[in-house]
Amino acid sequence: xxxxxAGQALIRMAFWAVxxxxxxxxAINSYLSGExxxxxxxxxxxxxxxxxxxxxxxxxxxxxxxxxxxxxxxxVGQQAVKVSKGDLLPTGANGVIAEAEVQDGKRVAxxxxxxxxxxxxxxxxxxxxxxxxxxxxxxxETNPLSGPWNVGVxxxxxxxxxxxxxxxxxxFGLEFKPTGxxxxx
Amino acid sequence: MFEFLIxxxxxxxxxxxxxxxxxxxxxxxIGVGGGYMVTPALVVFGFPGxxxxxxxxxxxxxxxxxxxxxxxxxxxIDWTLAMTVVSGTMFGVEMGVRILDYFKEQGLxxxxxxxxxxxxxxxxxxxxxxxxxxxxxxxAKLESEGHDIGxxxxxxxxxxxxxxxxxxxxxxxxxxRVVISLWVIVLVGMFxxxxxxxxxxxxxxxxxxxxxxLIGATTHVAVGSDLVQIIFSGSYGALRHxxxxxxxxxxxxxxxxxxxxxxxxxxxxxxxxxxxxxxxILSYSLxxxxxxxxxxxxxxxxxSSIPLLSALAVTLTLGQMIFLxxxxxxxxxxxxxxxxxxxxxxxxLPFLVRYPVARSRPVQAAQAVPVQEVGGER
Numbered sequence: 001x002x003x004x005x006a007g008q009a010l011i012r013m014a015f016w017a018v019x020x021x022x023x024x025x026x027a028i029n030s031y032l033s034g035e036x037x038x039x040x041x042x043x044x045x046x047x048x049x050x051x052x053x054x055x056x057x058x059x060x061x062x063x064x065x066x067x068x069x070x071x072x073x074x075x076v077g078q079q080a081v082k083v084s085k086g087d088l089l090p091t092g093a094n095g096v097i098a099e100a101e102v103q104d105g106k107r108v109a110x111x112x113x114x115x116x117x118x119x120x121x122x123x124x125x126x127x128x129x130x131x132x133x134x135x136x137x138x139x140x141e142t143n144p145l146s147g148p149w150n151v152g153v154x155x156x157x158x159x160x161x162x163x164x165x166x167x168x169x170x171x172f173g174l175e176f177k178p179t180g181x182x183x184x185x
Numbered sequence: 186m187f188e189f190l191i192x193x194x195x196x197x198x199x200x201x202x203x204x205x206x207x208x209x210x211x212x213x214x215i216g217v218g219g220g221y222m223v224t225p226a227l228v229v230f231g232f233p234g235x236x237x238x239x240x241x242x243x244x245x246x247x248x249x250x251x252x253x254x255x256x257x258x259x260x261x262i263d264w265t266l267a268m269t270v271v272s273g274t275m276f277g278v279e280m281g282v283r284i285l286d287y288f289k290e291q292g293l294x295x296x297x298x299x300x301x302x303x304x305x306x307x308x309x310x311x312x313x314x315x316x317x318x319x320x321x322x323x324x325a326k327l328e329s330e331g332h333d334i335g336x337x338x339x340x341x342x343x344x345x346x347x348x349x350x351x352x353x354x355x356x357x358x359x360x361x362r363v364v365i366s367l368w369v370i371v372l373v374g375m376f377x378x379x380x381x382x383x384x385x386x387x388x389x390x391x392x393x394x395x396x397x398x399l400i401g402a403t404t405h406v407a408v409g410s411d412l413v414q415i416i417f418s419g420s421y422g423a424l425r426h427x428x429x430x431x432x433x434x435x436x437x438x439x440x441x442x443x444x445x446x447x448x449x450x451x452x453x454x455x456x457x458x459x460x461x462x463x464x465x466i467l468s469y470s471l472x473x474x475x476x477x478x479x480x481x482x483x484x485x486x487x488x489s490s491i492p493l494l495s496a497l498a499v500t501l502t503l504g505q506m507i508f509l510x511x512x513x514x515x516x517x518x519x520x521x522x523x524x525x526x527x528x529x530x531x532x533x534l535p536f537l538v539r540y541p542v543a544r545s546r547p548v549q550a551a552q553a554v555p556v557q558e559v560g561g562e563r
Contacts, residue, residue: 024438031435037190040430053193094193136193137233142430150427150434151420154243157438158250161445166254169449 006171013167020160027153034091039149041093043141044083049102049115050093051080053135056117067115080115089140096139192433194231201230205244205440207510209447213252214454214513215467216408217389218245218415221474223440225502232436239423239431244440246419251445253412255452261409263360266370266402270392270410271417273371277378278388278418285383299482302384306475309394313468316341316398320461324535344401361402361410373399381418389415390471397464404460447510454513457520462536466512473505 030036044050051067055078059065067080075081075092083089083096097115102108107119121134187198204226208219220241227237256262288297344363352366377395381388389411396407426432455463480494480501519529520537529537 024442027434027438031190034190036434040191134193137430140430142428144428147424147428150243150432150437151246151423153434154247154423154437154441155250155416155420157441158247159254161247161441162251162254162448165251165445165449166258 009167009170013164013171016160016164016167020157020164023153023157023160027157036146038089038091039143039146041089041095041140042143042146044085044087044089044096044139045141046096046098046139047084048082048096048098048100048139049080050075050083050089050096051115051135052092052094053120054094055079057120057134059117059120061118064116064118065120066111067117069110069113069115094140095135095137097135098139187435189232189433189436192232192236192436196230196232198439201436201439202443204230204506205248205443206447207443207506208440209248209252209444209449210451210454210510210513211447211466211470211506212245212248212389212412212444213255213448213451214408215390215451215463215470216393216411216415217467217470218242218249218419219389219506220245221390221477222502222506225477225499226506227436229499229503232433235429235431236433239426239429240433240436240440242419242422242426243432243434243437244444246416246423247437247441248444248448249412249416249419251441252448252452253409253416255449256409256412256455259405259409259452259456260360261405261455262413263358263402263406263410264413265356266358266361266363266396266400266406267410267413269356269367269370270374270377270396271414273374273376274378274381274388274392274414274418275421277375277380278382279378280375281379281382281384284379296482296486298384299478301380302478303475303482305380305384305391306471306478309391310468310472310475312398313394313464313471317461317465317468321465321535324459324461328535341398343398347399348401358402361400361406363401365400370400388418390467390474393467394464397460404463405455408455408463450517451513454517454520458516458536462516465536466509466516469512470505470509473501473508477501477505 027036049067049069052075055075056065056067065078067078069080069082072079072081073090075090080097081090081093089096097108102110102115107117107121109116109118186195188195204223208223211217211222212219218241220238223241223244224234224237227240228234232240253262285298347369348363348365350366350369352368354367355364356367356370357364373395374392377388377392380391392411392414393404393407396402396411397404400407402410423432480497483494516533516536519533523529523534523537
């Protein structure tokens, strides 16, 4: 009888282990292949220039960095792509420098077909305190389908790991039966 | 170091696994999501604030499932209670968010949230300390008189009064062994949901004491049922945060890998300790979280002239995660040692269930102690 139960526990453990590994591998693969990143940096929520802020983090007023404005589906190196509100972002973009910021010309300016970045951060003000913030995550919109996808995968991962752990303890005979809810006061 | 492409930062993945483990232990044991601990920790690791909150709530949904599976096996989930609380909580969260919006318009949101957090957590800390110590004294006294007592000892009369409210429909919570008006549970859910929505947290640390001290559920059932509730609130939060672009999914997966082990230890530990032990640790957790709110509050009220206070709050948050995790694992170790007849510290004895879980049989409260059961079967 015990052997039969151990055998069942082993089958359950193997099944849930396979499910957990598949879910985890699928998530890792989607992430590292850039598919998930593209879902996150999905659309422009403002008109401006799609950029990858890693390409100009070293920019200063004395040594500005020029980003070549191109019309492409992918940003490679020091490039920027002009986008309108609602446009799909090119692969590799991780933020949008708003048109207004460029027209202001204090930190970023348009020079011919190049975007001249003099200050790699934007200045924000809150509660009377000024602080600088990167352009990363700014002016972007996430794919609305990513919400249900994320929740579904997280719940499936939780279910598979939870069932795997339960099967593991069952396999070694560590059964935790209810003890009854007795109380006194 | 691992490069998180969405968050745009590099941080050791092992730190996330470790955080998932520690919060999994604490969450599985006291039935909280642990948002008030994880979010500051993720900020310390370099994640932007909005992303820390999103990663935290998403991992809480997954961890809720893991811990609930184990608590279901332990018989700690009252599904009727959990689903009724969920219905009230959803309304409450919406109300809490609207109240927060009101304070936001007045420009007082930070001060209001921190003040409410501090008052609430300090109040709950004082009450749970008083009640838990009283229950521990009772346990020691009853044991010294030779009574075979079960897992739960409660030193409050409040649930008995609420259970007498004759407002139909009256429902019977079989696992929690409580008969009570459905509206009382919904109202308690709304109350805890409002606070959770206002304070921007999952609300487990409010819901668990509320289920014990207001509804009359045993601590174990309160923990298990609250974890089910957390799956729903966590999933909703995860959905909203993902759509706002606040979630780096791989960080969530790393945290879940740690949580799977942590939640097992935390959940299984509840089978070895009495209710007061869980409430005792919850109490310390509240005290530390209250201090964590006090420092930024002073910082805010003094116009950020003492930046050391923010650093102190972060240190306290990280410290409490490790402290609580160690404390829970120590109790589990002591319980196992006690069952083998080995030495354990005297202070731990009233907190430990010393009969083997697998071979134990339910002990009737009337047999257990010569007092009336709170909300017993009718």
